[in-house]
Amino acid sequence: MEHTLNCKTEKYCPRGSISLRSIRTGTAVIEQVNFNKKHISELKDLADLDGFYTIRTLVTTSDSKEVEFLSSVKAKYFLGSGLSDVINAWVLPNGEVMAVTFQVTNTSNGNVLEATDAEYEINSKFYVNHVDQAPVPDTATYIQKMEREREAKEKGDLKDNRPFYAKYWMYIVPILIFVMISGAANPEPASQPSR
Numbered sequence: 001m002e003h004t005l006n007c008k009t010e011k012y013c014p015r016g017s018i019s020l021r022s023i024r025t026g027t028a029v030i031e032q033v034n035f036n037k038k039h040i041s042e043l044k045d046l047a048d049l050d051g052f053y054t055i056r057t058l059v060t061t062s063d064s065k066e067v068e069f070l071s072s073v074k075a076k077y078f079l080g081s082g083l084s085d086v087i088n089a090w091v092l093p094n095g096e097v098m099a100v101t102f103q104v105t106n107t108s109n110g111n112v113l114e115a116t117d118a119e120y121e122i123n124s125k126f127y128v129n130h131v132d133q134a135p136v137p138d139t140a141t142y143i144q145k146m147e148r149e150r151e152a153k154e155k156g157d158l159k160d161n162r163p164f165y166a167k168y169w170m171y172i173v174p175i176l177i178f179v180m181i182s183g184a185a186n187p188e189p190a191s192q193p194s195r
Helices: 037-048 075-080 139-155 164-185
Strands: 016-020 028-032 052-060 066-074 084-091 097-104 123-130
Touching: 016 123, 028 123, 037 052, 037 075, 052 075, 052 097, 066 075, 066 097, 075 097
Parallel strands: 084 123
Antiparallel strands: 016 028, 052 066, 084 097
């Protein structure tokens, strides 16, 4: 993991590393550098400007390729959380990392930064989220079913179990419409009273 604080001439400088031991259980070892007074000063300057604190995560895949993920939060929220954050990695079923997100913890708890030898410890929690694969249509079974129905129609084995009205509605509806129209067009004359 790299960030944009106290980097001198570089755009990003090291913040720490996360070594994922098991994708299935999500166990990981997090090693991070502690912030010093310069980090906090730059973070406060960013917060005053309503700027963003950015993290760049470089993920090394199994075939030794590096994939880059960027994530940002408002600096004032990160500062207000007392340098507490949550890092989520979204992993596909094949083990490939799809996304890495960075967010601060609840800022309403009012954590106060406590200096220990002019160093501030980052409190990070890391979670692995498994992305479920979307259901795949079973086309082979559907094609077999269609083939069986086609063969049954050719043999004449296919029985129509629909009720009478469902089978012959297309003949019944036009007759009903014709009867209703002819009845409306030729109303019966009213019977005349006898004298």
